[in-house]
Amino acid sequence: MNLVIVDLGCGNIGSVAIALDRFGVTPLITAEAEAIAAADRVILPGVGAAGYAMEQIEARGLKEPLRKLKRPLLGICLGMQLLFERSEEEDTNCLGLIPGAVRKLVPEPDMPIPHMGWSRLAVSDESIGLKDGDYVYFAHSFACDNGPYAVATADYGRSIPAVVRQPNLLGAQFHPERSGEAGARFLQAFLAT
Numbered sequence: 289m290n291l292v293i294v295d296l297g298c299g300n301i302g303s304v305a306i307a308l309d310r311f312g313v314t315p316l317i318t319a320e321a322e323a324i325a326a327a328d329r330v331i332l333p334g335v336g337a338a339g340y341a342m343e344q345i346e347a348r349g350l351k352e353p354l355r356k357l358k359r360p361l362l363g364i365c366l367g368m369q370l371l372f373e374r375s376e377e378e379d380t381n382c383l384g385l386i387p388g389a390v391r392k393l394v395p396e397p398d399m400p401i402p403h404m405g406w407s408r409l410a411v412s413d414e415s416i417g418l419k420d421g422d423y424v425y426f427a428h429s430f431a432c433d434n435g436p437y438a439v440a441t442a443d444y445g446r447s448i449p450a451v452v453r454q455p456n457l458l459g460a461q462f463h464p465e466r467s468g469e470a471g472a473r474f475l476q477a478f479l480a481t
């Protein structure tokens with residue numbers, strides 16, 4: 289399998305690559321548009337700020353290649369947020385592949401921001417490799433709007449889309465590479481799509 293991890297010069301690239309290696313998949317880590325377009329599957333990882341990540345996407349000439357991608361694309365954490373139209377974080381225009389916006393989480397009693405730690409999922413479609421009640425690991429201060437594309441959610445003062453899906457797009461607000469057996473099942477399901 290020709291799997292590419294998009295290199296934006298930041299993020300959780302190493303831990304995602306190690307998680308994939310456990311399945312015998314050695315990803316190509318690259319920022320080259322041609323390699324991304326030729327991949328069987330693409331992962332857009334992310335840890336950091338939306339504005340900086342979009343600046344890196346633009347500077348590397350990757351916005352249109354990512355927007356035109358017809359192969360399976362998985363966005364992880366910030367990478368998922370970048371699939372949406374806009375982010376309140378630094379008032380950033382994102383890739384616009386999924387309708388909606390990413391908004392700052394609002395603190396609730398006993399729910400500090402950032403949302404860091406393990407949360408239980410409500411899963412509406414187990415074909416994504418996750419089951420209702422699975423615990424997965426989150427680390428974020430912003431979350432996308434809830435909508436018909438959400439196939440798994442977590443409760444953190446409001447319903448947080450934990451997994452979103454469109455025809456060739458999959459997004460995980462949580463970190464599958466840090467989510468033990470549930471995260472491994474999720475990554476395996478993506479690799480099998």
